[in-house]
Amino acid sequence: MSFVAAQILNGIATGMLYALMGLGLSLVTGILNIPNFAHGALFAIGAYLLATVAVAIGNFWIALLIAPVGVALLGLAIEYAGIRRLYAAGHDYQLLFTFGLALILSESIILIWGPIGSSYLPPAILRGGADLGFTMYPKYRLFVMMAAGVLVFATWLFLEKTRYGAIMRAGIENKEMVSLLGIDIQKLFTVAFGLGAWLAGIAGALTAPIRGLNPGMGPDMLGIAFVVVALGGLGNLLGAIAAGLIIGVAQALVAAYWTEASTVVIYAVMAVILLVRPQGLFGIR
């Protein structure tokens, strides 16, 4: 029993990271109405920035603040210099743009940091395991689970309980209406893209000590983020959180009894749920 509990705990920890990724992607997808293929690359850049800054200044915590901000700035620049210019051209062009951008960013990672991966260890205070009674569990993973939980909750609070969050949700539902109410929809798009990039960046930064750094880490995570968004319902933020947790726990439980299927279960769960609810768990369209 303690083994199953340990697997569920691990599933929740992994699921919180998936939720964080899914939340950012869902926000951007909902607002812009296009899947952002560069979301995985932004995640990877967050991880690389964390390790680079942490090594340079010798402080993990400050690096954890700086790295996602760097990714958010990159996101703002991408929206301002690229995607904004393509709104009039239509979704196909925006789609192609983010796809091309993903390739450019992935190759840039190789040019800047090299093709060979590396490891970055958690800060000394979070190394090793904590005895939870039923299992020994890495302290850093416990920290990530809590940090991701707080971030997910804070993002949800911002979107649900603040005026700007309400405008953003309205933008997801009906852009024309928001625009007609005199709200600068361009600015809304820019902020949403920046926030989405920040979420990808912090997910990457938190993941670096767990999964290390390698140029392929972005595409690896992007696939799961898309599953989370589709499962939760396009543009549905609560759905993304629930879907992230479901995928994480399903993966952990399947790995406990049938390890060969631990990757395929991600897609199997998505297929089954979408067959029953094509609009996703909480989606309405």
Add this chain to the structure above:
Amino acid sequence: MSRSSRRHILKAGGAMAVLGFPAIVRAQAKEIVILGLWDQTGAFADVGPINDRGMRMALEERGMMILGRPVKYITRDGATQAGTSTRRVEEAVDGDGAKFVVGPWSSGVALAVSEVAKRKKVVHLFSGGTEDISGARCHRYSFQWAASPYTAAKTVVDSFMEANPKAKRWHLLVADYAFGWSVEKYIKEVGKAHGLEFVGADRHPLGEREFSNYVQKAAANRPDAVAMINFGGDAVSGAREMFNFGLTPKVPLIMTWSSGVEELVQLSPEIRQNVWVGSNFYYTADTPGAKAFVKNYQAKFGNPPGYAPSAAYSMTRLLLAGFDKAGSAEVQDVVKALEGIEINDIVGPMRMDAATHQNIRPYFFMRCKQKGAMKHETDFADIISTGDAPLPKEYAACKDIGGF
């Protein structure tokens, strides 16, 4: 254009046809076209470029000449996919006249390429962990450079148990494809002689990145040792998670079939504590061939070579030795020359078994160094033993290598 100038052009064209084309045909016939099938995209995209380095170095050592004829080295991206790889090989054979193929890097893909080699009757050299190329699916045209999975398993288990005689409870973490299954089978077989108990054996998909679930399961089994039979990114992710969960350095981790340098450089010294590594090559191998190769490689690229460039280098040298022995560049002559050939190369003495096309050669077993004991940044490990026990006849699945 006037009638006379058109006639001039036609005359000139005719002269070209008579003089020029045969010259081109002669030049093409003289060239020996060798294909390096190295992935530039897909799961082994990071390995292809360094495979290419090794192969190119071996050809350049000979001044891109063999038997007094120029070598035309062509490379194609197999994309780490069977469909793409087989198509690219067929194109190179039919369109470029390639009769000699080296690669690819993935066992599963190589099995498909081996079938093309058989059908197109071209020489194929491969290095990888599947036992099928020199086993159940053996034929006259494909040769396996890497040690047999049996040789690897025997070297690893015997050497590890000699150093850790009490570590009898093993948990295995196995990549779920041809290579993983082959090595797992022999680890279990060889383990019987040491009285090993396998308390768990979990298989994971190729390209797995979330190892926490597997490691937690391994920890629950309370093993004396964990042995991973996986490669590249999978091995790096697995080793990192073992450390994160506090299993290593308390419990020794064995990387059974490692790329060596390319994997170890991705792990920090803390993660490498109490890690034991089996590999087809390690750059401190005490052989004259390895010393010269490592020196040249480091001078050229700055870092020591791991298994990938070394395998490509040695496979190419093996092929060139086949040309020398045959005194011919005809496929069947080279195949006959490679069968039973003995050369002393970077790994030490090698002999290509004529009956199975399996290279009989040493396999290396290393122990990673403590951070304080490292003399320089890439001083990852010490070679503690080598082993070259060939696959016993009772296990050999290649009963008849067949004809041409």
